[in-house]
Amino acid sequence: MYAYDELDRTLINERVSEFRDQVKRRLSGELTEDEFKILRLQNGVYLQLHAYMFRVAIPYGTLSSKQLRRLAHVARRYDRGYGHFTTRQNIQFNWIKLAELPDALADLAEVGIHAMQTSGNNMRNVTSDQWAGVAPGEIEDPRIWSELIRQHTTLHPEFSFLPRKFKIAITAAEHDRAAIKIHDIGLRLHKNADGETGFEVLVGGGLGRTPFIAKTIKPFVSGRDILSYIEAILRVYNQYGRRDNIYKARIKILVHELGIEKFAKEVEEEWKAMGDVGLTLDHAAIEEVRSRFSYPAYEKLPHMPDELKQAAHDPLFERWRKNSVSAHKVQGYSIVTLSLKPVGGPPGDATAEQMDAVADLADKYSFGEIRVGHEQNLALPHVAKRDLPQLFKALDRLGLATPNVNLVTDIIACPGLDYCSLANARSIPIAQELTRRFANHDTADLIGRLHINISGCINACGHHHVGHIGILGVEKNGEEFYQITIGGRADENAQLGTLIGPAVPYAEVADVIEDIVEAYLALRDRPEELFVDTVKRLGVEPIRERVYATR
Amino acid sequence: MTSPLEQKKIRITGPSMVTANRTWDGAVVYRTARQGWSTELADSAIVTTSDEARALLAEATADDVGAVGPYIAPVELKDGGKVKPGNLREHIRAKGVTIDLQVPA
Numbered sequence: 001m002y003a004y005d006e007l008d009r010t011l012i013n014e015r016v017s018e019f020r021d022q023v024k025r026r027l028s029g030e031l032t033e034d035e036f037k038i039l040r041l042q043n044g045v046y047l048q049l050h051a052y053m054f055r056v057a058i059p060y061g062t063l064s065s066k067q068l069r070r071l072a073h074v075a076r077r078y079d080r081g082y083g084h085f086t087t088r089q090n091i092q093f094n095w096i097k098l099a100e101l102p103d104a105l106a107d108l109a110e111v112g113i114h115a116m117q118t119s120g121n122n123m124r125n126v127t128s129d130q131w132a133g134v135a136p137g138e139i140e141d142p143r144i145w146s147e148l149i150r151q152h153t154t155l156h157p158e159f160s161f162l163p164r165k166f167k168i169a170i171t172a173a174e175h176d177r178a179a180i181k182i183h184d185i186g187l188r189l190h191k192n193a194d195g196e197t198g199f200e201v202l203v204g205g206g207l208g209r210t211p212f213i214a215k216t217i218k219p220f221v222s223g224r225d226i227l228s229y230i231e232a233i234l235r236v237y238n239q240y241g242r243r244d245n246i247y248k249a250r251i252k253i254l255v256h257e258l259g260i261e262k263f264a265k266e267v268e269e270e271w272k273a274m275g276d277v278g279l280t281l282d283h284a285a286i287e288e289v290r291s292r293f294s295y296p297a298y299e300k301l302p303h304m305p306d307e308l309k310q311a312a313h314d315p316l317f318e319r320w321r322k323n324s325v326s327a328h329k330v331q332g333y334s335i336v337t338l339s340l341k342p343v344g345g346p347p348g349d350a351t352a353e354q355m356d357a358v359a360d361l362a363d364k365y366s367f368g369e370i371r372v373g374h375e376q377n378l379a380l381p382h383v384a385k386r387d388l389p390q391l392f393k394a395l396d397r398l399g400l401a402t403p404n405v406n407l408v409t410d411i412i413a414c415p416g417l418d419y420c421s422l423a424n425a426r427s428i429p430i431a432q433e434l435t436r437r438f439a440n441h442d443t444a445d446l447i448g449r450l451h452i453n454i455s456g457c458i459n460a461c462g463h464h465h466v467g468h469i470g471i472l473g474v475e476k477n478g479e480e481f482y483q484i485t486i487g488g489r490a491d492e493n494a495q496l497g498t499l500i501g502p503a504v505p506y507a508e509v510a511d512v513i514e515d516i517v518e519a520y521l522a523l524r525d526r527p528e529e530l531f532v533d534t535v536k537r538l539g540v541e542p543i544r545e546r547v548y549a550t551r
Numbered sequence: 552m553t554s555p556l557e558q559k560k561i562r563i564t565g566p567s568m569v570t571a572n573r574t575w576d577g578a579v580v581y582r583t584a585r586q587g588w589s590t591e592l593a594d595s596a597i598v599t600t601s602d603e604a605r606a607l608l609a610e611a612t613a614d615d616v617g618a619v620g621p622y623i624a625p626v627e628l629k630d631g632g633k634v635k636p637g638n639l640r641e642h643i644r645a646k647g648v649t650i651d652l653q654v655p656a
């Protein structure tokens with residue numbers, strides 16, 4: 001859990017009253033939409049197909065039960081009773097009225113939640129591993145560093161008017177759950193040979209029209225130098241951004257045009273030339289932030305409590321436990337993932353009732369803390385193993401115990417044409433149909449880990465490029481068509497998927513995906529070989545042949 | 552469905568209307584023949600030539616306080632004068648999401 005200081009609180013409250021005034025002036029006609037647009041975007045307010053959309057930040061994916069209850073309140077009071085968790089540790093409300101937005105913002109501000117850095121050409125909220133601070137084998141809690149970077153960049157003029165938006169992600173675990181390789185800057189916390197903590201720095205990742213996987217520009221930057229090194233990256237980026245319109249683009253384009261070596265060299269030179277610009281983090285500054293993250297008073301608990309041994313006879317419980325419960329760094333505790341992917345439901349949506357109930361369960365079983373991950377699921381980060389059977393029953397009643405985490409029905413999907421004004425095609429109904437096709441949990445278990453990611457247009461909010469199977473909505477003569485890629489991945493071995501064949505119409509997508517999965521099952525050399533590994537071993541061709549032979 | 556937000560040259564190929572989102576709440580609205588906005592597609596002013604479309608859009612755009620982001624969109628005219636959305640995007644805007652929102656008990 002993180003305690004905001006007074007400065008943050010004052011800042012958030014000032015922003016609310018400023019926005020209240022701006023909305024008033026917009027509604028009276030004093031501000032035109034052109035003038036207002038940039039202001040609303042700075043406060044997380046977009047315009048979608050049917051309504052305004054309001055995007056709220058969940059920094060580092062960490063929420064208190066009090067904050068989650070407040071999100072439920074906003075969903076109920078100002079929206080239609082639900083919210084949508086996104087791939088960037090945000091929550092979106094789809095039906096907010098502009099006239100009521102200042103009130104919603106004020107209600108959220110009371111619990112330290114805001115919408116800064118969720119949109120616009122600025123430094124977006126720094127994302128991190130949703131298991132930060134609890135994952136076994138973690139170097140240290142990456143949120144400390146996310147917070148140090150956030151404090152430095154929030155509203156810093158240099159970062160508020162970047163050529164384009166800018167995203168940073170941090171991981172400190174061996175397995176990358178923060179998808180750092182598809183961010184403008186990716187930071188991997190590790191220790192060097194001398195035992196010093198620092199970062200491998202990657203730049204130039206991003207999806208959208210021109211997707212790139214980030215590349216390493218420096219294998220080790222010590223923790224105390226990370227702010228000045230990021231500053232050097234941004235200076236190089238900004239210089240090009242100002243000099244030439246071509247580079248008024250994402251850093252990935254610049255890195256691609258210059259080449260990673262030249263870019264790395266320029267950053268290094270800039271960094272050296274900068275000298276001491278007062279950005280070196282001293283021990284006290286780091287410790288000050290560290291002290292604001294509090295950890296629960298864990299009990300000394302057995303590794304295998306009796307409650308767990310008994311519950312193991314219940315096959316439903318066992319299936320869920322094997323799927324959704326992960327190892328914790330403290331003995332006797334677990335991390336529990338709450339699937340927001342029920343069969344037939346829209347991925348990532350949660351109702352106000354579910355949010356309230358999860359907040360209650362967090363109080364009862366997880367020291368009042370909830371996490372939000374980029375796969376659009378929630379997690380309870382500190383559950384005593386002895387409580388797992390009770391928790392399972394409660395989650396099951398709420399529809400939050402679908403045992404499909406990381407399986408074929410754990411689909412990432414953007415809002416698509418059902419909500420989004422930029423969409424070519426629908427995403428959510430495709431996801432819903434796929435969850436029905438693969439509803440049988442035995443089949444899903446047999447298939448194993450398989451990530452399907454869906455975007456309704458090339459902006460790639462659904463990360464389709466890095467889905468094991470990626471589905472992209474395109475338009476052909478006014479009809480919805482979908483391009484399908486296979487072999488992408490978003491983890492430490494991030495890779496872009498390869499197109500498997502011609503785009504297919506809406507009605508055929510689920511059939512094609514079923515055929516792809518069948519081809520994989522026939523071609524894998526053993527049950528443990530994951531879909532992506534089979535694609536890697538054989539290439540796309542054998543799967544393409546099987547899928548398109550009859551089409 | 553190329554985003555109508557990128558509408559530049561105005562050339563219509565069939566009956567069309569002008570639609571936008573109401574400023575205070577974002578609701579979908581249609582420009583009426585009486586220079587106002589309505590939430591009912593049936594109330595929309597229907598234009599059939601590019602010149603008319605341009606004029607209707609210009610007039611709607613001038614009302615920046617009432618609604619945001621007006622653009623021209625196709626409609627289908629059914630027998631008996633019934634107006635239907637001319638594409639899937641407008642269908643969704645008029646009728647709501649195609650997702651059966653599952654609200655678990």
Ligand code: HEM
Binds near residue numbers: 085
């Ligand atoms: C319906 C409202 C939304 C709109 C209008 C929207 C718009 C956009 C646009 C225009 C971009 C590309 C910008 C650029 O490349 O500079 C983008 C990127 C992105 N959006 Fe959204 N988005 C929406 C919803 C979402 C949702 C619901 C999610 C999460 C599920 C999401 C996640 C992302 C991500 C992760 C990217 C970055 C992809 C990359 O790395 O380039 N967006 N969005």
Ligand code: SF4
Binds near residue numbers: 415455458460
């Ligand atoms: S990918 Fe396209 S359709 Fe989907 S939310 Fe992003 S902008 Fe909208």
